[in-house]
Amino acid sequence: MTLRHAVLGLLAESPGSGYDLLKRFESAMGLVWTATQSQLYGELGKLEKSSLIEVAAEGPRGRKEYAITPSGREVLRSWLLEERPVAPRRNEMLLRVYFLGEVSPEQARGFLTANAESARGLGEELARVEQAVDWDDSDASVFGRLALEWGKRYAAMEREWAEWAAEVVRSERG
Amino acid sequence: MTLRHAVLGLLAESPGSGYDLLKRFESAMGLVWTATQSQLYGELGKLEKSSLIEVAAEGPRGRKEYAITPSGREVLRSWLLEERPVAPRRNEMLLRVYFLGEVSPEQARGFLTANAESARGLGEELARVEQAVDWDDSDASVFGRLALEWGKRYAAMEREWAEWAAEVVRSERG
DNA sequence: GGGTACATGTAACTGGTTACATGATTGT
């Protein structure tokens, strides 16, 4: 039930329609959380029913502009403070690494170097995003930059690891 | 549909019952993939029905020891090579960071330092695991070590990032 | 005899994905 909080967070920043939120999920939030269109509309319905958000305005084409309510903001805050920083415990890439003994050493190295490449690509993409955005000193900027920096460090870590791992496979498996 | 491949991978290493596999998910695979008991038995049933695994032996207490079949091994291999190394696109911790402007700077720093602590704990735990296991030159050892090293680097990255981020909040938000 | 570990299974529910379906407004 985290999509719920992602939606509340976005609406806490500024009101918007389902369509607007979908755009924001695709762009700014892409690294952090994703949502499909059908999931989003469903969640908006539920949030409205429980009065955590409300329709603040209606527009053309049936557009409903939602805004967060005080009780919604309350829920968002308590979720932010409810401390349980847990590391993700599922990683498909690592699962493959785990079983890489099933294929030839050349294929295993190929997998790892492809991974290094894709991590490099991610790092470059994030660096471009960092350049493109004009950061100010708003909360969204400050905390968005923290999240972006995490992404850059993650990408660098994975690239370096994958290069190292490919080298280990070369030296230990030929 | 990745649990399917996790199960095939484990059975490719060595045969075992549902109960055995559950143990292996809890211990060695903990960082990489998780499964609940009910999910696991369901998946074993489906895999058997599609002949990717088979009951190789039966034991006391209704124990069914499964083994991978040649077609199962085939499916595992092609999954391993089917290249699409994608970075995970959902991270609850980062989502919270994203909206940390909603709480006070002290609370935001508290969140970040707690995260640094928990990353440090994870790093230490993985270091202990590394010490405890006696690594040989089997595939399971070599590739398991690569996965473990990823975990250590991940933990170190997150700890350093969280410390840095707490400092940014201190200097930019007081 | 009794506790622990072994061992499997089902049901109800939640979260997420894909596909289908429909229609209004705006800009050219």
Place this chain on the structure above:
DNA sequence: ACAATCATGTAACCAGTTACATGTACCC
């Protein structure tokens, strides 16, 4: 006029979690 974009919604399905349910074998 017509294409693109805006805009919302529903249905079927798959993956994963929690809780319930049951029973056997082994060791002391």
